[in-house]
Amino acid sequence: MLSREDFYMIKQLRKEGAHIVDIAHRLGCCERTVRRYLALPAPKTGRRTQPRGSKLDPFKSFIDHQLAEGVWNAEVILHKIKDLGYAGGGTLVRDYIHPKRALRPNRKTVRFETAPGHQLQHDWGNLEVLLAGERCKVHIAVNVLGYSRRLHVWAAPCEDAEHTYEALVQALEHFGGVPATVLVDNQKAAVLRHNAGGEVQFNEGFLQLAHHYGFSPKACQPHRPRTKGKVERMVGYVKDHFFQRYQRFESWAHLNQLLTQWVTTVADPRTLRQFDQSPAARFIDEKAALQALPVMRFDTSYRDLRQVGWDGYIEVRGNRYSVPESYCGQGVSLRISLDDTLRVYDKHDALIAEHRLRARTDGWQTTPSHHKPLWQSVGVQQRNLSVYEEVLS
Incomplete structure (x- = not known):
């Protein structure tokens, strides 16, 4: 039961426009108590009666331990004590925790409400x-x-x-x-x-x-x-x-x-x-107040630059990846998405290669079509094998 001073403080704060939740936080009581006292024409009188036993009593030490560990969410605590055999409702848990919230570091600040979609x-x-x-x-x-x-x-x-x-x-x-x-x-x-x-x-x-x-x-x-x-x-x-x-x-x-x-x-x-x-x-x-999403999604990929080697590969995060042979020796730009997709672009921002990032142990990543023209352009010397047959004989 709150005191006569608390009763008049509740009335005055509400008259000044304070929210019920802020009044309850200031007095260390629950919002239901504030609403009940606001409905009374005058403060209560009489002696405090001896409180009755509660279904929550056997679990209060466990709740106190949870609060000491930084768990202040009443629903989470209710879920835990139900696993321990608690058969009551959530109101008892919230009413028990509410006065103790004053023990937490004060985080109170002014709330500014904004219009829909703002x-x-x-x-x-x-x-x-x-x-x-x-x-x-x-x-x-x-x-x-x-x-x-x-x-x-x-x-x-x-x-x-x-x-x-x-x-x-x-x-x-x-x-x-x-x-x-x-x-x-x-x-x-x-x-x-x-x-x-x-x-x-x-x-x-x-x-x-x-x-x-x-x-x-x-x-x-x-x-x-x-x-x-x-x-x-x-x-x-x-x-x-x-x-x-x-x-x-x-x-x-x-x-x-x-x-x-x-x-x-x-x-x-x-x-x-x-x-x-x-x-x-x-x-x-x-x-209804939100603006429409654009047609194209914003690209959140990592971006970087590379020089293509004369063998038609670029190095990315410890492994090597192929690009078309026509870009050997040229500069390219990279985009690596957060799902580890590697995309390679030329100086005109055209996509020229795409790979999945792999660990170095997986070996170099090669797309066969990238280097096919390169191998076709390499001349291979032809020799008559009869020379070797004569030596062996």
Whole structure:
């Protein structure tokens, strides 16, 4: 039971326009309590009654241990204690955890709501998991639409420019449209520097991506990543929810397949308490406000230059790959997609060769038609074998 002072504080904060969820966070109680006190004409009086036993009592020590380990998602904890025999509902779990959230580091910041289709927020997170039987670091790109809170998550081995652009492209394709602005942190894949006067110098590749899809690039203020608080919260949500349920993956494809399934079945239908709607329901309004996707997909391949050897091969990542013999000694450009497809282009940007990247132990990769004219042009000296027959005899 809250005190008389808490009662009047709730009334005053609500009168000033504070959200119920923020009032509950400030007082360390649940939102139902705030709503109940707002409905009362006057504060309650009388002595506190002795609390009754709860179905949750045998599991409280386990919950406390989970909180100490950094697991604060009530749904994840509910799933775990049900495996231990808990027969109650999720409300008891949430009510028990809510007052303890004040023990977490304060991340509170001002929330700015945006119109449908106005903004997408992008951020990366990372953690270690078991992938193909080995412990490795996984980087997760999270993209969130500001109005609906609908998200897209993609796992990758690193956070370089090419993977950043691929994550954004996949998110736009997932949403089926393009928002007016994309807000990013100050990673080098997107932002080179903040100049004097507040001017932002964006990475040229990121500007090309923005121009291709027709969105305006925006960057957080330096040392203020919480400007994009919606996506920061969702990075934590993915870590505390998805990666608490799933911790072992057969491959990158398996990991991303599970992420897509989880987003569709868990993240999209969840209820946003401040709106009493799900992201999927709010996305109906946002979908109509998104710009159409362009006809051509943005190319997120790695790019490089090579000189073709006189034997008609180029060296790429420790192995050698054939190109047509007519390009011997000439310069060519390379594009290596994130699925390890190698494409070779001439100076006119025409495709002249395509290979799958292979390990050095697989040997040189040769397309027979590339070198057939070369071998035909090589003269072979003809000798009469009778000379050797005389020597042997």
